[in-house]
Amino acid sequence: MNLILFIFIVLLGFTSYYFGRKKAYTIQSTNKRLTALPQFYGYYLAIWCAIPAFIIFSLWAIFEPTIVKLLILSDYSNQGYLDDELNLIYEKTKALSRGQFTGEITPFIEASAEKYLSLRSIAQSSKAVIVLSIIIASVAYAYKKISSNSRTREPVEKFLKAVLFTASLAAILTTVGIVFSLIFQTIDFFKVIPLFDFVFGTHWYPAKAFVRDSSEALDPTMYSDTFGAVPIFAGTFFIAFIAMCVAIPIGLMSGIYLAEYASVKVRQYAKPLIEILAGIPTVVYGFFAALTVGPFLKEIGNSMGLDVSAESALAAGGVMGIMIIPFISSLSDDVITSVPQSLREGSYAMGATKSETIKKVIFPAALPGIVGSILLGVSRAIGETMIVVMASGLAANLTLNPLESTSTITAQIVVILIGDQAFGDPKTQAAFALGMSLFLVTLCLNIVALRVVKKYREKYE
């Protein structure tokens, strides 16, 4: 129904474009000068068709469900139901009218489901009638309005500019969406679990927080010693640290080599090959870590008489390090190549060898940029999910032994939210609180890193 209406409106838009242009040609044929190209007259009418349609559609989408709900629930209004029960009745009605209701069908609900369906069909047809009549009226009004000296290009361009501007708001909207989706659940979570317990508690057993019956009173003591996030934060930074131990030396050295030593030919082949590592999906790294690296490390450890977990932090961190190599190598490569040639030449002229020039002149000059690239790498390591979920443990141990298993923020979010979630349950809210802390940490890292890199760029431009 909506689709047909939509197609109809699009067709109407095209027709109004055609009529607008035709009118422009008619004006032209009477030897009057036009103020814009004929197609602008067409666009002008098409916009007069699109805007009212858009407004009515959005108003309808906002108000129709609420009004239908009010009308349905007015039947139950003086029977003393609670708000929650009324909501439940409404959900049942909707499910029944869609034919997806499983459960006992009472005559009341059947009656309201019928009412619901008839209300919906009334709403649909009245929407079609209203939209079409208003569009036709507005297009007719605009059609009468355009004449030889009316302006059409300016409004059309203004409209386009407004559309462009709206699109650019998408980035802000996404950020707002992220903050909104996290903040309410997080606030609810901290109403039950004190912030202090979350930040400084050392026991994390979300499985203990079983799904609570909604009628049961909330008892905060039930959750004491359940949501202490220290082991998780520690695990996250520990695995990120292991990853950076692999990624920084290899990434930095290959970046330096590619920028300063490699011949054109080596650079041409080696650089894209290393960047392939960045294009491999993380789930593939996770599989690799879980299937190959983990058991391999375990075997080596056993042969040396060490007790190595098959899901050791070392396996996850090491593979994550490999994933981050290309980020650090290509960013530091960029940074080093943008150090002005004059610095190098000055150093060579003083008799320094190439490596001395790199270590004593170029590296200090490029340091801010390199630090920025490392910070971006750290932020990626902290936010990386699939490798940890698949290769590292899911139980949160507070340990600094790389051969044992630990867990991270991202892994815990996945563990808690995989499968069905009950919103309003402290366990689910805990995942959002973890997400919030992840977002904040990476946000700070990103802002600092981007600042540093930008400052550095400006210095040499």
Add this chain to the structure above:
Amino acid sequence: MNKNKEQLLNKRYKAEKRFRLYGQSAIFMALLFLTIFIFKIFSTGYSAFQKTWLIVPVTFDAELMMLEQNPSKEDLKDADYYDIALKSMADLDPNANEDQENELKRMVSYFFEREIKRELLNDPSLIGKTKDVYLTASDDLDQVFKGNYPRDLPEDQRRVTDYQLKIFDQLVELGKVESKFNLSFFTYPDSREAELAGIASSFMGSIFSILVCLMIAFPVAVLAAIYLEEFAPKNRFTDFIEVNINNLAAVPSIVFGLLGLGILLAVFQLPRSTPLVGGITLSLMTLPTIIIACRASLKAVPPSIREAALAMGASKMQTTMHHTVPLSMPGTLSGTIIGLAQALGETAPLILIGMVAFVNTIPGSPLDPAASLPVQIYIWAESAERGFVEKVSACIMVLLGFLIIMNLFAQIIRHKFEKKWS
């Protein structure tokens, strides 16, 4: 004094060589990882493209199938195939006792009677006759035949019994075991049985999500990039938008999953586990990538083009839409493809919006529940059966194949169509 100088110089040259060696070994290490990686995936995955079949003589006994004389097509569809299927497996060893008959049954896939049914529906004249039918071997025997299964384990640690192995070896000797190209890997949906699991459902899920993502992210990103690069005034608000975009590009993907869960599913009540929600979530993730690529290629269009158009009397909007934007399209498109390739490999946000549900039907629209290729990799990798290991690798090969094609495509667009201004 002179000798001292020479020593010092030698030391410095050695340090130079050492440093160079560090660089070379770093590159070598990175490439080594890549090689091990690709080798490992291919060596475990290639065998999944072959499937083992047992050739079993089946007697289409009308009585056992509860069929009347001259049955119609409908009768054939409703007939009971389980008994003849069971019997033909049991006939492989005439001396088998009841337990052994059960073991014989488990040598073929769980739905073996469907394969027998299909055979008869193709050729109804088979009733009363005996024919060799190809039956899918169970995933364990499949692995045995491919040599991936350790036969020397004690019997109680294997899922294949000694008896099954004995019969299987007899069949191999008789030439009744065949390995053929595994078409069902591409045409079947996911299944709990490794030998029947395919990537069709997750593949369609991926395609739908990527299409939704493209349809949302591409127009919005291009319009936003045009505004920011060509029209936006230099002020605080524009700076704020830019900071936002740069930040979003570095926000961990799982946070977008939380956004999808908290806003799209909880507030807007969109259907769970569907490519529609997956696509919208991915589009928010790809948005900054495309915006950045599009802005870069708009920036690369030289000002002379704009000035020429303006000098001919075009308005700012006409200049942008008729000249600047078309010239920037190759760069934008290749950036879009790279962004989509990233989205195609993304797993974590899709897991959070429920695209990990077990789906054993092939989705027909973005509103049907589905998985996606990377999520399928995750699901199979978490399964215990040995048969899934090679499936995971094969699925990775398919996914990597797509990513390579997309990246090559992006390269070609960039090199063939991008104008060089110099």
